[in-house]
Amino acid sequence: MSVDIEEIIREAPSGLAIRKERDDGTVHMTVDTEGFADLVAYLHARGGRLVSLHAADRRAADGAFTMHALIDLGVIVEVECAVRPDRASFHSLAPRVNAANWYEREVQDMFGLVPDGHPDPRPLVLYDDWPEGIYPLRKDFDPSVPVPRVPREYRFRRVEGEGVHEIPVGPVHAGVIEPGHFRFSAAGEPIIALEVRLGYVHRGVEKLSESIPYRKGVFLAERISGDASAAHSTAYCQAVERLCGAEVPERAEYIRTVVLEMERLYNHIGDIAGIALDTAFAVPAADGLALKERVLELNERLTGSRLLRSVNDIGGVTMDVSREEAMKVISRLVGLRQQFEKLAATMFSSTSMLDRVEGTGRLDREKARPLGCVGPVARASGIDMDARRDHPYAAYRNLSFRVPVRDGGDVDARTRVRVDEVRESFAIIEQALDGMPGGPLAAEVKEVPAGRTAFSLVEAPRGEVMHWIISGDGTPFRHKIRDPSFCNWLGMEFAVRGNIVPDFPLINKSFGLSYAGNDL
């Protein structure tokens, strides 16, 4: 991306913004509450992507809440403003920056700060029977005291007209997947609108993290979204490493990379098999799942855990990959690759499968971009982004790989992007195992000083994961986690419109979203 960040900032509307360079290469700007929305909207209009929008309760130290917006302009710009507790509101960005929609509703639920002028200020993440006026992420909320429940009803969006009917699906689903409610408004088979209602697996991860020492936080991060344990724990470790200035040894960076790509492999292969399954194409579905199982078995040999847990540590990794292990994995990958190519060939030569996936669940670029979609979903809608290349971490800057982009925006494109990414992952793992430098596995880690802020981005199988931490006394003071699913659910609401109800499971599968990661 060749944007001139200097020029953009010079032309910014808020002359009052105080600007600071951070040593991690990001730009930090502070504005007043009034100017916040204008500045963020301006940076967005200049091509910036909203990475996250969240709040922190700093009333004890500074007498105010703070709002933070992270915008990706090639360089990450963080805009911050204070919100006075007696006002407890801010100008809503959502009318101008659609991607801010859910973030602002989340801030309202968790902090009780009202987004003034938000087009849809209903609750988002809290349970339906959560009492009004109790805000879990405020510092005066004590998580050990049970909260009384008040029966309340969530008001779904209504589509009215002759022949329009509603179909409620979930939160418990036939396949015993994660819980989420889908409310369809349909006229006959075609879907007019879908509203996704989540929050059923909201566990208060961000609040919990505020009481967990950094080292133990790694295990919490591994459990934010079970099949993205490597991505979340890497993002968490990297953020903490930035807070305390730890230099991760190169060997650890390579091991992290291998593990992150193994995670992508089993997730993508499982998702591809899922597409075969949902199009009733049983043979490749079974083959794909057997192949996924082979990757999980390889994970277990390599790390002792099928889901790649306990590898990450603050400052590095906990376990080594020996030369023999590396050679064994490389030779295994040869066979897995062949099997995978066969699988892909079987799937994409079947006209009956192609008939189901082509043109189904289309999300075009013009929708995906303002919604802030990320990951394979964004890349299948023509958005060329990948944190591994755009904001390199671990060993990615030393490895060569392609970022596949397609512009179909349909189930077909999303599946093919994953197929291409699997191919790249095979190559990345080989390169990383082959070129793994010697040296220690972890750096000496100093105590994390309080009052600092750091964030980190990691490209998980589903897309960009962000962890953002203000350090406190031995634990995070505030820990914002943003899973890629949070950015992509709204994309799906748009993608299903005009499709028939029976295609919904297939479209949902092609988005491959996490409920737990979204709910936190």
Added chain:
Amino acid sequence: MLRLFRRVLGKDSRTRHYPKEAFVPPAKFRGRPEALTGGCDRCGGCATVCPAGALALIPEGLQLDLSRCVFCGECARACPEHIVMGKEFELAARDRGELKVVLVHG
């Protein structure tokens, strides 16, 4: 017909006839934490590092709550002389109480 049959037979399969055919965990597998022999100095270090709060010092030894343990291996990393991650994975119980086991150091 025969060709179809062959193709089906040639398909990959990852199904094991467990429990008839035993599952042999790989070397790095982390099953139930086990006590190594040799007196433990009861310093409580393992309980402090345990992220799940699964360990507690009790008069009989070290109590491990398998309903909490996440098999992360932190205890064995903190105290390799006295704790090792074993290979036992058949840990189901009929009663919650049975999940509390005592690791006795010889």
